[in-house]
Amino acid sequence: MEITLRSLHVTLVALLVSTLIGVPLGAWLALGRVPLRRLALALIYTGMGLPPVVVGLFVYILFSRSGPFGSLAWLFSLRAMIVAQTILALPMVAGITMSSIQSVDPALRPQLRALGATRWQVVRTIAVEARFGILLGVMAGFGAIISEVGAVMLVGGNIEGRTRVLTTAIVLETRRGHFALALALGAILLSLSFLTNSLIMLGQGGGRWRR
Amino acid sequence: MRKTCFGLLLVLTLLGALSACGGASEESAAPTSSAARPADRLILATTTSTYDSGLLDYILPTFEAQSGITVDVVAVGTGQALAMGANGDADVVLVHARAREEQFVAEGHGTQRYDVMYNDFVIVGAPSDPAGIQGLESATEAFGRIAETEAPFVSRGDDSGTHIKERAIWEAAGLNPDEFGDWYIAAGQGMGAVLTMANELGAYTLSDRATYLARRADAQSEALTLEILVEGDPILFNPYGVIPVNPQKHPGVNAEGAQKFVDWLTGLEAQELIAGFQRYGQTLFVPDSAAWHEAHPEGAAEASDAPNPTQAP
Numbered sequence: 001m002e003i004t005l006r007s008l009h010v011t012l013v014a015l016l017v018s019t020l021i022g023v024p025l026g027a028w029l030a031l032g033r034v035p036l037r038r039l040a041l042a043l044i045y046t047g048m049g050l051p052p053v054v055v056g057l058f059v060y061i062l063f064s065r066s067g068p069f070g071s072l073a074w075l076f077s078l079r080a081m082i083v084a085q086t087i088l089a090l091p092m093v094a095g096i097t098m099s100s101i102q103s104v105d106p107a108l109r110p111q112l113r114a115l116g117a118t119r120w121q122v123v124r125t126i127a128v129e130a131r132f133g134i135l136l137g138v139m140a141g142f143g144a145i146i147s148e149v150g151a152v153m154l155v156g157g158n159i160e161g162r163t164r165v166l167t168t169a170i171v172l173e174t175r176r177g178h179f180a181l182a183l184a185l186g187a188i189l190l191s192l193s194f195l196t197n198s199l200i201m202l203g204q205g206g207g208r209w210r211r
Numbered sequence: 212m213r214k215t216c217f218g219l220l221l222v223l224t225l226l227g228a229l230s231a232c233g234g235a236s237e238e239s240a241a242p243t244s245s246a247a248r249p250a251d252r253l254i255l256a257t258t259t260s261t262y263d264s265g266l267l268d269y270i271l272p273t274f275e276a277q278s279g280i281t282v283d284v285v286a287v288g289t290g291q292a293l294a295m296g297a298n299g300d301a302d303v304v305l306v307h308a309r310a311r312e313e314q315f316v317a318e319g320h321g322t323q324r325y326d327v328m329y330n331d332f333v334i335v336g337a338p339s340d341p342a343g344i345q346g347l348e349s350a351t352e353a354f355g356r357i358a359e360t361e362a363p364f365v366s367r368g369d370d371s372g373t374h375i376k377e378r379a380i381w382e383a384a385g386l387n388p389d390e391f392g393d394w395y396i397a398a399g400q401g402m403g404a405v406l407t408m409a410n411e412l413g414a415y416t417l418s419d420r421a422t423y424l425a426r427r428a429d430a431q432s433e434a435l436t437l438e439i440l441v442e443g444d445p446i447l448f449n450p451y452g453v454i455p456v457n458p459q460k461h462p463g464v465n466a467e468g469a470q471k472f473v474d475w476l477t478g479l480e481a482q483e484l485i486a487g488f489q490r491y492g493q494t495l496f497v498p499d500s501a502a503w504h505e506a507h508p509e510g511a512a513e514a515s516d517a518p519n520p521t522q523a524p
Contacts, residue, residue, distance in 0.1 A: 065299035065463055073463065075300055076254060076283060157254075157285035175403035176263050177426050177435075 004188055007165040010078055011146045014085035018093045019138055025090075026097025026137070027127060044098070047091025052084075056151030059084040063155065076157040081165075084151040089141035096140055100133020101126055135204065139197060146193055166192075253282045253468040256293075256301035258372055259401040261451070262286035264421040264495055270484045274475050280468050288401070290370030296320055296454065299461030303469040305476075307372035307419075307451045321454035325477050328485050328496040329450040332376055334441035335406075335423055336362075336415035344415075350444040351384040358386050361394040363414035365405050368397030372449075377417045380446060410435050419449055421495035428490055450499065453477070478502055 034040055061067050063075040063083075074080045104126050112122045127134065149167035156163035158172060166189045173182040202209070261267055262284055271282050285292075285301065289308045295301040297320045305327065306312060312324050334344065334353055342362040344353040357364055358381075366388065367374035381388050388395060396414065398405050402422040409416040416437075427435050441447075453473050458466035475481050477500035485498045 065461055067298075070299070071463070076285060157283070159283040159285060162283055172263075175259065175401045177403055177407060177429065 002161070003164055003166055003169050003185075004192065006078070006163075007146065007167070007189070008192065010081045010085060010152070010165060011142065014082045014145055015089055015093075015138065015142050017082070017086045018089035018141055022090050022093030022137070022141075023097050023127075023134055026094040026134075027101055027123060029094065030098045030101035031123060031126065041098075044091050044095045048095050050088060050091065051150070052088055052148045053150030053154065055084050055087050056154035059087070059151065059155045075155060076159060076163060078156070078163060080155040081152045081163060084155050085145040085148065088148060088151065089145050092141040092144055093137045096137030097130070097134045100130040100137065103133065104129045132204075135200065139200060142196060143193060146196075147189065250465060250468060251280050253280050253303065253465055253472055254285060254301045255282050255303050255305060255472070256285050256287065256291075256295040257305040258289050258292060258307060259286050259403065260307070260373075260419045260422050261305060263401070263403050264425040265490060266421070266485070266488055266496060269488050270481060273484060274472065274481070278468075278471055278475070280471065282472065288367075288369045288371030289375065293320075296456045299456060299464055301456060302465045303453065303455050303472055305451060305453045307449055308375045309450060309452065311372075311375065312452045312454060316454060319460055320457055322457050324452045324454050325473055326499045326501065327451045327453050327476055328482075328499045329448065330420045330496050331442065331449050332373065332417055332447040333420050333423060333439045334415060334447075335409070335418050335437040336440050337413040338436060338438050339413070340440060342415070345440045347441050348444060350380050350441055350446050353441045354380050354384045354386070357415055358384070358391065361392060363394050363396065363412050365396045365398050365409040365412065365414045365416045367402065367405055367417075368399045369401070371402075373402060373417060373419055376447075376449070380417070383446060406435060406437065410437050415440075424493045424495060425490050428493065451496070476500075479506055 028034065029037070029040060029044070059080055060075065063069050063072065063080050065073075065075070072079075074083070108126060108129065109122060112125060117125070147167065149171060152163075152165055153168050153171065156165070156168065158164050158168040164172075166185055170182045170185045170189070173179075173185065255267075257267070263286065267282075267284055271284070275281055285295065287295070289306040289311065292301070292304050292306050293308075293311055293315050296304040296315065297318075304315075304321070312321075315321050316324050332350075334350060336342075336344070342353075342356045342360040344356050347353045347356075366377055378388065388397075396408070396412070398408055400408070402418060403426060405416055406418060406423065406426050408414070420442075423435075423437075423439070427437075453476055455466065455469035455473050456464045458464050479502050482498035482500055482503040485496050486494070488495060
């Protein structure tokens with residue numbers, strides 16, 4: 001139970017940060033005048049396929065005592081895990097937000113302008129039009145990081161009662177040969193993912209499954 | 212329209228807040244500005260064999276209750292554990308690769324190496340024993356036969372203490388694993404995972420006795436059919452050492468806590484605990500510290516000849 005809550009804690013904080021940064025970033029990439037836009041896109045798309053273990057290694061080196069942020073003593077804490085997962089989720093959220101905003105009817109902008117909408121109102125209306133795509137981006141980010149093990153294992157250290165989350169506990173129990181327990185933890189992880197996605201879907205459908 | 216986004220944010224915040232309650236305690240313990248780790252927390256980098264066998268879970272609560280220090284165990288291979296010490300990411304290391312440990316101290320990363328305990332390695336394999344090594348007294352001869360018949364062998368391949376030992380045995384047999392064919396499988400995984408692999412493949416492997424016994428006897432574990440085929444060769448001796456990370460090299464480490472831990476671990480009380488740690492009727496580690504030998508002078512001589520923890524008192 002404690003492990004499940006910790007998994008949720010790390011993933012949701014990371015997802016919240018990614019959403020707060022990623023959605024505006026995606027909107028800006030889609031609508032704003034972005035210098036070196038192609039390069040930014042290439043970076044975002046590369047980021048969507050980042051190998052978690054590489055991100056883990058990178059964050060490990062950053063927060064290692066002999067690394068640039070070593071004095072924070074964040075290594076082997078939830079904070080380092082959140083940083084790693086934010087790096088993993090951010091490109092997903094930003095990239096999918098961007099493409100869904102881009103796919104909103106391009107004629108909408110001049111129309112809104114003609115109707116006298118302010119710049120901010122235009123952006124908001126387009127974002128509302130693209131809300132399902134943005135939601136999909138957030139969900140994709142959630143799915144990627146709740147199930148991720150490489151990065152959190154490396155920077156969290158799988159410390160019992162401190163940084164052990166569902167995925168690292170599954171690795172440990174498998175290593176110990178406790179396949180049944182590992183499988184049970186896997187089932188919890190899956191149901192967690194299903195539950196969270198269902199809640200979002202229900203929220204979107206106004207409390208109904210049908211729509 | 213906007214309700215959707217709002218609803219999503221609400222769900223996120225609610226869940227985040229909910230889980231924050233559960234995670235708050237460990238967050239508050241992490242220092243934000245100070246470079247030093249808190250005095251009541253100790254990061255112990257150790258090997259999977261001490262952790263996966265359950266030894267640390269068995270002895271650490273006593274230390275934590277007495278000292279008020281919480282020990283955060285990071286269980287990795289010996290190579291990675293020593294690297295964590297060398298980076299100052301751990302306060303104390305408990306590993307099993309003597310030559311590496313001495314090098315670690317010589318390079319100034321650790322203050323001193325202390326003997327803690329030992330057990331031994333065993334060569335395990337399928338009961339059918341295709342290379343015919345059962346009962347051999349020499350581990351090098353057994354490895355030689357495995358290489359000759361090219362019977363599958365799973366290597367840790369992860370620079371762990373067990374892997375380092377395995378390479379030393381190949382070398383003693385005059386063989387170089389880098390030249391081996393497909394029968395030699397470098398898994399790059401922990402001991403438990405490698406035992407599972409060897410079991411599935413009907414392959415040989417080198418294991419520390421503790422992890423093998425813990426896996427073999429553990430009713431919850433997937434059944435292992437692997438059997439001990441070769442044991443008792445002095446080359447299979449497996450000593451564990453504990454080393455505090457040098458605070459002069461890494462000023463941020465919890466040096467005081469590390470020394471307290473080392474003093475406790477090598478002290479009589481912890482040594483008695485190690486001696487009494489049994490899983491399913493088997494003793495997995497034999498105490499080996501200076502304090503232990505002082506208190507048990509007669510056991511010491513006998514133990515160094517025949518490193519066989521199952522027969523230890």
